[in-house]
Each structure stands twice: as structure tokens, then as C-alpha cells.
Amino acid sequence: MTDPVLEIDNLRVRFDTPDGTVDAVRGVSLTVAPGETVAVVGESGSGKSQVMMAAMGLLAANGKASGSVRYRGEEILNLPPDRLNRIRGRKITMIFQEPMTSLDPLYTIEDQLAEPLRVHGGLSPRAARARALELLDLVQIPDPARRLRAYPHELSGGQRQRVMIAMALANDPDLLIADEPTTALDVTIQAEILRLLAELQARLGMSILFITHDLGIVRAFADRVYVMRAGLVEEQGPTRRIFEAPEKPYTRMLLDAEPEGEKPPVAADAPVLLQGAGLRVTFGKPPGFLRRDTRFTAVKGIDLTLRQGQTIGVVGESGSGKSTLGRALLQLLPAEGRVVYLGQEIAGLDRAAMRPHRKGLQMVFQDPYGSLSPRMTVTEIITEGLLVHEPGLSRRDRAERAAQALTDVGLDASMRNRFPHEFSGGQRQRIAIARAVVLRPRVIVLDEPTSALDRSVQKQVIDLLRRLQAEHALSYIFISHDLAVVRAMADYVMVMKDGAVVEQGPTRAIFEAPGAEYTRALMRAAFDLGDLLTG
Incomplete structure (x- = not known):
């Protein structure tokens, strides 16, 4: 039998926190053979990413690992950095979940x-x-x-x-550890990247350890699967057996978790909260002395009307301008055109003039770790906006609001004194949502708010956003490459390509009878990834 490239045996990871010791990984064992693709799946907080961070010597300062991690038979767990660097970055490399912070x-x-x-x-x-x-x-x-x-x-x-x-x-590399490597990518690019990895794997004999919550990718890409739950391996086996005959109820729950439901459209006469007209965003500089023209138009004259209680889904491939449009609407970057919020023109307002509007216009960013200060506790992060926009609140009132916001997004209020690095990517995204909703805004721009979440947690967040919308008449601009989530969340859809809107309309009409070939291609990609990988 060929010796494994990577052997992990009885690995345990714990973190010392102000609230006590947290056992993130509780005795995990797994192997990866040469040329094999192994997937590790599980809900946010299951410990799957911490297994790899420990193996690579990248745990946070308050984290400790014990057990054994062997590369080609050599023990590498807790090696000094100078010795580990002979392997790390050369023989074993890692793709991290959050590229902006990496x-x-x-x-x-x-x-x-x-x-x-x-x-x-x-x-x-x-x-x-x-x-x-x-x-x-x-x-x-x-x-x-x-x-x-x-x-x-x-x-x-x-x-x-x-x-x-x-x-x-x-x-x-000999072994590539990929921690949610396609989280931020639309499905067509996912397929291209996964095909590329498969080609490189075949050419180089490279092994891949794939950490993901996307079971569609796992089914199309992995040879074997480890299912993790609460720091333990719940089930393992060949991919086909796991998908066709799962033994554990938890595994069956993961396989059955898909966004459900459909949002009814708002009334045609519902109040208009936010309008954009002729929005145009250009990056770069014009030509000058010894300088060539670097200008690039990311958003090309887009019109948008958002009504009270409405959710507009904005979809398109990476680089299509979706996120840039969201930032332009909230005046987070310079843009040409008009933006009207509650009947008042806000385009071009300086920072001081925009401040009164910020409470009502909130954004949840795509990369939660990059938008959360690593030096602040969760309570401090969530209440920071309250200090600015509701300065009359007492410290106790702010703490109560923060605890309620955490509960609203499905996190235990006892976690409020922890720091962002002590949470999984999905948990960090829920903290970012809590930070936005604690201000009770009118409009929230959600930039890929569920991209870092497994399907079961996606369903929870979708239910949460729907409930908050119903209770507070919130309006959302929901930016996503996940069409299944958009179909469940939005009542109106705009499809973007190369900075322009190629098609828009009620969600049901767009999904059931898309008029543009580009939209049809997105639909095929979203719901048939396996064929794309083999096509």
C-alpha cells in the first residue's frame, strides 16, 4: 500500500478564552493518499478549518494543538517555524477562505x-x-x-x-490544502477552477485536501469524504457511498439542506426608499505625462429602484460589478449619477454630511474577517455603531442590544467577549450581520452574506433575514453568485455582466424563463456543476 502524503492522528485543538477553554477539535484522525482528493465537510464551527490551521502551524496565539500530524512520515505538528517552512509554502500549500486578509x-x-x-x-x-x-x-x-x-x-x-x-x-506543491477555495466565486468560475485543479493534480500527482460546505462540489470533485460535527468526525467514506447511503442522521441533514421558499413581490405602490440613476463607477487614472490610461469602468450607467420591504437580488460572475454597485449606492466609493435615499439626494455628500444617513443604510461585507477588527471583542464590534449613532445609550443598554443581536443571528450571547479569530468563517459572517441589524436600519446591502456558510446555516440566515424584514419592513439589496439562495430570498433580480445589467425582472420570471443567453448560462452552471466539471 502506498504511504499517505498526510496522516493526522487524534488531533486536538483548544483555545483559551475569557469565557474558559474551547475545545474546537476533539480527536480527529484522517489520511490523504498520493494523488487523492479528500473533502472535509461540516457546519460552521465544526472544526474543519482548525484541523488544517493546526497542521500548518497557523493557530492563533491562544490556540494549542496536540496529537500527531505527519507529512510523508515526518512529524510536523508544532515544529519550530524555521523547520516547518522547509515544507510549508513549498511541499504543502494552503488556499485560505478569506483572500482579502491573506x-x-x-x-x-x-x-x-x-x-x-x-x-x-x-x-x-x-x-x-x-x-x-x-x-x-x-x-x-x-x-x-x-x-x-x-x-x-x-x-x-x-x-x-x-x-x-x-x-x-x-x-x-505535493499537497494542496484548499479551505473554501471557491466560496467567493460564481459557479461558472468554480467549475473552471476545479477543472484546473483536477488537471494540475493529474499532471503533478498532487494530493488535495478540500475543506468546504458546498456538497455539490464535493460530489463532483472528491474521492473520499470526512463529515465533521462539533470537533469530531461524524462519518467518513467514499464520496458515492456518503451521498447515496449516508449512515448518520447528521450527514443526511446536511445533504437535505437547501434554501426553500419564495418571496412574494411587494406592492407596486410601496414607498421607494432608495433610487440610483445612471450610476457609473470608474477606477484608474487618465493618461498623463509618462503615464498611460489605466481607467476601467466597473459599473456602466445602472438604474435601480428599491421599495420598502423589497429584496433585489443582484447576480453575475466575479468581476461583473455587483459589489461595486452596492458600494456606490451607499456612497462608499466615488460614482457618477444620482442616488436618492428617502427623497433626499445623497450622491457626492462628504463624510460628515453622510453620517446622519449611515444608520439607515448599512452593509454586510463579503469578507467578514476583513471587516471585523481583530483587536475588538464581539461586543465592542457590534456596539461600535451604537456609540456613533445612539450616543445616549448607557453601556448596559448597548451590551443588552449586542446580546439580543447575537441571539437574533443564532449565536450564543455568552460568546460576546471573544475575538473574531476565535470564530469560524460562518460565525464571523453572522457577527457582521448582527453589527448591521443592531442599528435597526431601513436598507441593508448584503454582499455575499451566505457565501461562507454551509447550507444548513444558510437556511437559518435566510429565515433570519426574512423575519427581520417582516418585523421591521427592511429592504435588501442581496448580492450573490448563489442562485439557489437568490431564488429563495429575492422578489426581483438584476443580472449583471461586465458592469452592465443584461436582464432584470421578477424573480420567478427570471428563473423560469430567462431571456438573455448569459442568464441561461448562469442557470445551467448553478444547477448542473457536475456536468460542467466533466464537460
Whole structure:
């Protein structure tokens, strides 16, 4: 029998917190064979990501790991960094769940791709640049030569994730650990990236350890599956057996969890809360002395009307301009055109003039870890907005509001004194939602709010957002690449491509009879990923 590439035996991970010790992983064992793809699935907080963080020596300072992690028979758990770095980043690489926090905002994409090539591969600056360009092309980033000079904030979430994949593949690793590598990607790009990984795996004999909540990807991509729950392996086996004959009720629950229901449209005469007219967003600089034209139009003259109680779903591929549109509506970046909130023109207002409107216009960002301060507790994060917008509240009142907001999003109020790194990606996303709803806004722009969540938690969050909307007459702009979630959440859909709206209308009409070929392609991709991977 071929020796495993990776063996994890009785791994335990615990964190010391102000509320006591948290046992995140409680005796997990797994193996990965050469050339094999192994998936680790489970709900948010099940411990699946912490298993890999421990194996890679990347636990937070208050985390401790025990047990055994062996690479090609060599014990690597708790190795000193200088010894671990001979393997980490070269033989074993990792794609992280949240690319914005993994990419340095002060360095260009070229600088960050070149670093592992020069440190681990010994390439010259010129050779490293050529290889970086090749890698960007490999992961299907458009206009790769121009993107090399870009900074992380100039890329969409999906493009940043592809940069992370390129970095991980730079030195042709022996084992690739992929922690939710396609979370931020639309389904068509998911299929391209997964096909790419499969091709590289076949060519290099690379093993892949795939951590995900997306069971559709697991079924199409993995050879074996480990199902985790509350820090333990609940069930394991070949992928086909897990999907066709699961033994545990928990596994069956995960397989059956899909967004359900349909949102009825709002009345045609419902009050208009937010309008955008001719919105246009351009990045870059015009040509000048010794400077070429770097301008790029991300949003191209879009009109939008959001009514009270309405949910507008905005869908499209990575880089289509969805997130940029949401930020432009909330005046979080410069834009041309008109934006009217509650009958008042807010386009072009400076920071001070916008402050009175911020309480009513909230946003939940795509990357929760990047938008949560690592030095603040959950209570401090949630109540920060209350300090600004409701300064008359006492400290006790703020704490009570924070505890209620946590309860509303399905988290235990006893977690309020923990820090963001002590939560899973899905839990962090719920904290970000709590931070927005604690202010009781009128409009919330939700930028991929469920992309980091497994299906069972997605259902909980969808139910939560629906309940909050019904109780407080909230209006949502729901930005997502997950069409199943959009179908369950939105009563109106706008389909974007290359910065423009190619089709829009009531949700049922768009899903049952899409008029644009691009929309039809998105629908096929969303609901038939297996065929895309083999096609």
C-alpha cells in the first residue's frame, strides 16, 4: 500500500478564552493518499478549518494543538517555524477562505505572487514575473498583465481568490490544502477552477485536501469524504457511498439542506426608499505625462429602484460589478449619477454630511474577517455603531442590544467577549450581520452574506433575514453568485455582466424563463456543476 502524503492522528485543538477553554477539535484522525482528493465537510464551527490551521502551524496565539500530524512520515505538528517552512509554502500549500486578509494591501499582485517563487523556488525577479503572469493566465484572470500591477482592493472577491489559488500553485506543491477555495466565486468560475485543479493534480500527482460546505462540489470533485460535527468526525467514506447511503442522521441533514421558499413581490405602490440613476463607477487614472490610461469602468450607467420591504437580488460572475454597485449606492466609493435615499439626494455628500444617513443604510461585507477588527471583542464590534449613532445609550443598554443581536443571528450571547479569530468563517459572517441589524436600519446591502456558510446555516440566515424584514419592513439589496439562495430570498433580480445589467425582472420570471443567453448560462452552471466539471 502506498504511504499517505498526510496522516493526522487524534488531533486536538483548544483555545483559551475569557469565557474558559474551547475545545474546537476533539480527536480527529484522517489520511490523504498520493494523488487523492479528500473533502472535509461540516457546519460552521465544526472544526474543519482548525484541523488544517493546526497542521500548518497557523493557530492563533491562544490556540494549542496536540496529537500527531505527519507529512510523508515526518512529524510536523508544532515544529519550530524555521523547520516547518522547509515544507510549508513549498511541499504543502494552503488556499485560505478569506483572500482579502491573506493578501497584503500595500503590495501589488506581482509582488505577492513573486515572493513564494523567489523564496521557495529561487527564481530571479525577471523569471518570477514571467511565472506570475503565467499563473494569472492559468487561473483565468482577464488581462493578466494589467492585473499584475493592481493592488488587492482593485480586484473583485472572486479575482482575489483566484490570485490566492495562483500563489498556492506557484511551486507545484505535493499537497494542496484548499479551505473554501471557491466560496467567493460564481459557479461558472468554480467549475473552471476545479477543472484546473483536477488537471494540475493529474499532471503533478498532487494530493488535495478540500475543506468546504458546498456538497455539490464535493460530489463532483472528491474521492473520499470526512463529515465533521462539533470537533469530531461524524462519518467518513467514499464520496458515492456518503451521498447515496449516508449512515448518520447528521450527514443526511446536511445533504437535505437547501434554501426553500419564495418571496412574494411587494406592492407596486410601496414607498421607494432608495433610487440610483445612471450610476457609473470608474477606477484608474487618465493618461498623463509618462503615464498611460489605466481607467476601467466597473459599473456602466445602472438604474435601480428599491421599495420598502423589497429584496433585489443582484447576480453575475466575479468581476461583473455587483459589489461595486452596492458600494456606490451607499456612497462608499466615488460614482457618477444620482442616488436618492428617502427623497433626499445623497450622491457626492462628504463624510460628515453622510453620517446622519449611515444608520439607515448599512452593509454586510463579503469578507467578514476583513471587516471585523481583530483587536475588538464581539461586543465592542457590534456596539461600535451604537456609540456613533445612539450616543445616549448607557453601556448596559448597548451590551443588552449586542446580546439580543447575537441571539437574533443564532449565536450564543455568552460568546460576546471573544475575538473574531476565535470564530469560524460562518460565525464571523453572522457577527457582521448582527453589527448591521443592531442599528435597526431601513436598507441593508448584503454582499455575499451566505457565501461562507454551509447550507444548513444558510437556511437559518435566510429565515433570519426574512423575519427581520417582516418585523421591521427592511429592504435588501442581496448580492450573490448563489442562485439557489437568490431564488429563495429575492422578489426581483438584476443580472449583471461586465458592469452592465443584461436582464432584470421578477424573480420567478427570471428563473423560469430567462431571456438573455448569459442568464441561461448562469442557470445551467448553478444547477448542473457536475456536468460542467466533466464537460
